[in-house]
Amino acid sequence: MSAAKELAKKVRIHALKMANSGGAAHTGSSFSIADILAVLYTDILQKNSQDPNDDQRDRFVLSKGHAAAVLYATLAETGFFPINKLSTHYQDGSDLCGHASHRGIPGVEVSTGSLGHGLNLATGMALAAKIDQKKHRIFTLLSDGECDEGSTWEAVLFAAHHHLDNLIAIIDYNKIQSLDTVADTLALEPFADKWRSFGWQVHEVDGHNHHQLQSELSSVPLEPECPSVIICHTVKGKGVSFMENTVLWHYRIPKGDEYVTALKELEDQ
Amino acid sequence: MRDHFIQRLTSLVQRDPNILLITGDLGFAVFDDFRKDYPDNFINVGVAEQEMIGLATGLALEGKTTFTYSIANFATLRCLEQIRNDAAYHGANVNVVCIGGGFSYGPLGISHHATEDLTILRSIPDITVVAPCGYWETMEATEAIVKIKGTCYLRLDKSAGADKPHNDNEIFQIGKARKIREGSDCTIIVTGGILEEVLLAYETLTSEGISTRILNMHTIKPIDESAIMTACAETGAIITVEEHTVYGGLGGSVAEVLMYSNTVPKKFLCIGLEAGFSSIVGSQAYLRQHYRLDASSIAERVRSLLKG
Numbered sequence: 099m100s101a102a103k104e105l106a107k108k109v110r111i112h113a114l115k116m117a118n119s120g121g122a123a124h125t126g127s128s129f130s131i132a133d134i135l136a137v138l139y140t141d142i143l144q145k146n147s148q149d150p151n152d153d154q155r156d157r158f159v160l161s162k163g164h165a166a167a168v169l170y171a172t173l174a175e176t177g178f179f180p181i182n183k184l185s186t187h188y189q190d191g192s193d194l195c196g197h198a199s200h201r202g203i204p205g206v207e208v209s210t211g212s213l214g215h216g217l218n219l220a221t222g223m224a225l226a227a228k229i230d231q232k233k234h235r236i237f238t239l240l241s242d243g244e245c246d247e248g249s250t251w252e253a254v255l256f257a258a259h260h261h262l263d264n265l266i267a268i269i270d271y272n273k274i275q276s277l278d279t280v281a282d283t284l285a286l287e288p289f290a291d292k293w294r295s296f297g298w299q300v301h302e303v304d305g306h307n308h309h310q311l312q313s314e315l316s317s318v319p320l321e322p323e324c325p326s327v328i329i330c331h332t333v334k335g336k337g338v339s340f341m342e343n344t345v346l347w348h349y350r351i352p353k354g355d356e357y358v359t360a361l362k363e364l365e366d367q
Numbered sequence: 368m369r370d371h372f373i374q375r376l377t378s379l380v381q382r383d384p385n386i387l388l389i390t391g392d393l394g395f396a397v398f399d400d401f402r403k404d405y406p407d408n409f410i411n412v413g414v415a416e417q418e419m420i421g422l423a424t425g426l427a428l429e430g431k432t433t434f435t436y437s438i439a440n441f442a443t444l445r446c447l448e449q450i451r452n453d454a455a456y457h458g459a460n461v462n463v464v465c466i467g468g469g470f471s472y473g474p475l476g477i478s479h480h481a482t483e484d485l486t487i488l489r490s491i492p493d494i495t496v497v498a499p500c501g502y503w504e505t506m507e508a509t510e511a512i513v514k515i516k517g518t519c520y521l522r523l524d525k526s527a528g529a530d531k532p533h534n535d536n537e538i539f540q541i542g543k544a545r546k547i548r549e550g551s552d553c554t555i556i557v558t559g560g561i562l563e564e565v566l567l568a569y570e571t572l573t574s575e576g577i578s579t580r581i582l583n584m585h586t587i588k589p590i591d592e593s594a595i596m597t598a599c600a601e602t603g604a605i606i607t608v609e610e611h612t613v614y615g616g617l618g619g620s621v622a623e624v625l626m627y628s629n630t631v632p633k634k635f636l637c638i639g640l641e642a643g644f645s646s647i648v649g650s651q652a653y654l655r656q657h658y659r660l661d662a663s664s665i666a667e668r669v670r671s672l673l674k675g
Contacts, residue, residue: 200457209452218420218422225422226425
């Protein structure tokens, strides 16, 4: 098993356990990005867990902050903080908040949780890098539902206008929101064309195919002078048969037999 | 005040190229020289206030000192969550500048009346809130907030009170009220350009033998607690004046300080907006008069308070 595959498996198991012990939601939203984070932290991002604020690091902004469990698990597994800290997630008095919070957590670049903030923050980081002629990149991972937010499109306009080719947006296009499908909530299609028409370079990949993810994320910027977006077609709840492609598992908390079955399915992969 | 803001900001940028001015497509003619002389320090994000604050925060987290600029509520309420979650929670060096405090843009209607901003902004943790009363304070406050590494709100006004420093050595300090006039019968605590009305009211009250202290509270947060308590102890009556709702702004802050410190004034009055939204057309002067915030109304209300 490749390092990224192994990491993806581990963070899904962590995320499931964290949701179970904390009584937390968003398991489906976490599982859909586990492969993306695993590839990023294994093969793509230039980062040093022993020096999390290294000025030359690539920045990673988890704009869909509700999937923080996967980010925390990824950071712990890659050495940013001890793995046993994950058990405090969602527990009274812990600083591992349900939505991504940077305070006291090495490796969490910024705090998010309200949708439609991350890409905006990332434009600022990207512009700063341009001004200072630094070579690091800024990656930000958005949900598809987050593209309902007007603020997201303000940032999309800004990034293209200012030729921020050091900015890479990754979309977790699992096509399910909190109450319904994207198509039945607020249709985004033709989604790739929207980004293209705003001046971004767009590639689409299978968000669970590590080879494709590695290949595309290694090829950025897709074109000089343009921001890049990698639209990842994903499966909400990926990895647990009864969670996959269901609206239910946006909020449902894994308990009892469901938890035991889910854990077994993940461990058997 | 905005001319004095940009004047001081320009001199600051000369010394520190790390300062960036970000506007939400406002500041017609005001920024012409700045743009010409410092094009690399000027960003117009377009009519996109949420992007303005998100961008500023991202830049600040990378070491820039950012000033965002818009008018009235666009600078604050339109992007309030970005100010709270992005700038303040991260302790980012974002200085939110609003021109158009109170009824500065009176004739333009309620969309342009910044009359709740002080209350709302001061309730957010880790933000410094400053509302200068005149040109000198505007320039000094602009420089002072650059030195604060966290998030600040600078509320500018189209009106201005005479706020010349007491002497060449006077130092403007965030969180330190300025005694503009000495008096012993009552203290008027004021914030913002409406000081000009308070100074006129002072003349009237003085001519009637009412000895009035004026305390200019340019910093709403952190507020100068000791100056408030001292004024209460020495003059007995406290009146606050703001071109802003009476709910939770300067008056509310002063009341909190007094109640929490068990410093009970003999008389207490908050002068501000008590009515709801203003839907009538009016210049700043007209609306002040209409809502009893002009010099003559202030004098009359102070007089009544002290008699009662």
